[in-house]
Amino acid sequence: MGRHAIITGGSSGIGRHLVSAFVEAGYDVAFTHFGDHGAAEEVVAETGRAGRVRGFSSDVGDGEAVSLFMDEASDWFGDAPDVLVNNAGIQTWSPLLDLSEESWDAVIRTNLKGCFLNTREAGKRMVKAGKGGAIINIGSGCNKLAFPGLVDYTASKGGIEQFTKVSAVELGPHGIRVNCVAPGAIETERTRAEAPDYAGTWGRVTPLRRVGTPADIAGPVLFLASSQAAFVTGQTLWVDGGVFSQA
Numbered sequence: 001m002g003r004h005a006i007i008t009g010g011s012s013g014i015g016r017h018l019v020s021a022f023v024e025a026g027y028d029v030a031f032t033h034f035g036d037h038g039a040a041e042e043v044v045a046e047t048g049r050a051g052r053v054r055g056f057s058s059d060v061g062d063g064e065a066v067s068l069f070m071d072e073a074s075d076w077f078g079d080a081p082d083v084l085v086n087n088a089g090i091q092t093w094s095p096l097l098d099l100s101e102e103s104w105d106a107v108i109r110t111n112l113k114g115c116f117l118n119t120r121e122a123g124k125r126m127v128k129a130g131k132g133g134a135i136i137n138i139g140s141g142c143n144k145l146a147f148p149g150l151v152d153y154t155a156s157k158g159g160i161e162q163f164t165k166v167s168a169v170e171l172g173p174h175g176i177r178v179n180c181v182a183p184g185a186i187e188t189e190r191t192r193a194e195a196p197d198y199a200g201t202w203g204r205v206t207p208l209r210r211v212g213t214p215a216d217i218a219g220p221v222l223f224l225a226s227s228q229a230a231f232v233t234g235q236t237l238w239v240d241g242g243v244f245s246q247a
């Protein structure tokens with residue numbers, strides 16, 4: 001498998017760790033972020049690998065911006081991408097009957113449409129280059145359960161799982177594998193802010209008796225990107241410490 005990876009939403013949490021892990025594994029990494037907050041420079045400094053990692057401000061839900069980003073990233077790589085990780089995502093909490101149209105649209109646009117647009121644009125470039133590729137979509141373990149307050153988020157992540165299966169069938173003949181990683185409860189700045197004792201609460205109910213870390217997600221994503229997973233496509237890998245297997 002080649003060495004050019006695109007990671008959406010690489011400025012914080014799981015995505016930020018994915019960027020570092022792919023750089024460590026020898027990939028050149030182009031990642032996107034949404035806010036204009038200097039995250040790109042921070043990640044470059046953190047990895048200590050200027051020249052191998054570059055951040056781009058690009059909205060995953062905007063088709064033109066995604067196409068432009070894919071061109072810029074390919075120019076920077078000097079080649080088409082080999083790997084795409086659709087990680088960017090947002091989550092809001094609201095009971096269904098109070099959920100605003102704006103909130104529904106924002107979640108579906110970022111999580112599901114973003115996955116579609118980046119897959120379409122990276123896929124076109126991978127097919128044209130004729131060297132195959134690997135796409136990994138970040139879903140969510142919450143699809144196994146019905147979490148009240150997460151109807152928009154769960155719909156978007158359920159969509160990603162099905163999107164993964166159909167994309168895998170369509171892109172398989174081009175040597176492009178598409179899989180999904182569905183994380184359980186992973187401690188990031190965002191989830192820590194959601195609940196005062198996020199790690200304790202989830203750690204107590206997880207069979208492995210701890211909350212997950214971004215590093216727990218990076219390993220399986222790197223595996224699915226690698227030639228070790230050369231015959232794996234259309235699958236969802238649950239990376240949740242067993243917590244959602246109890247459903």
Ligand code: NDP
Pocket residue numbers: 008009010011012013014015032033034035036039058059060061087088089090091110138139140141182183184185186187188189190191
């Ligand atoms: P964070 O909020 O820490 O990171 C989200 C990333 O997505 C940021 O880099 C953010 O960029 C980027 N982003 C948001 N909107 C856009 C947009 N419109 N265009 C481009 N980038 C955007 O989240 P996590 O690390 O916790 O989650 C990462 C992924 O993992 C998400 O898909 C989430 O649903 C999934 N997940 C997380 C779990 C967890 O427990 N943490 C559990 C299950 C799934 P910026 O900072 O610039 O806004």
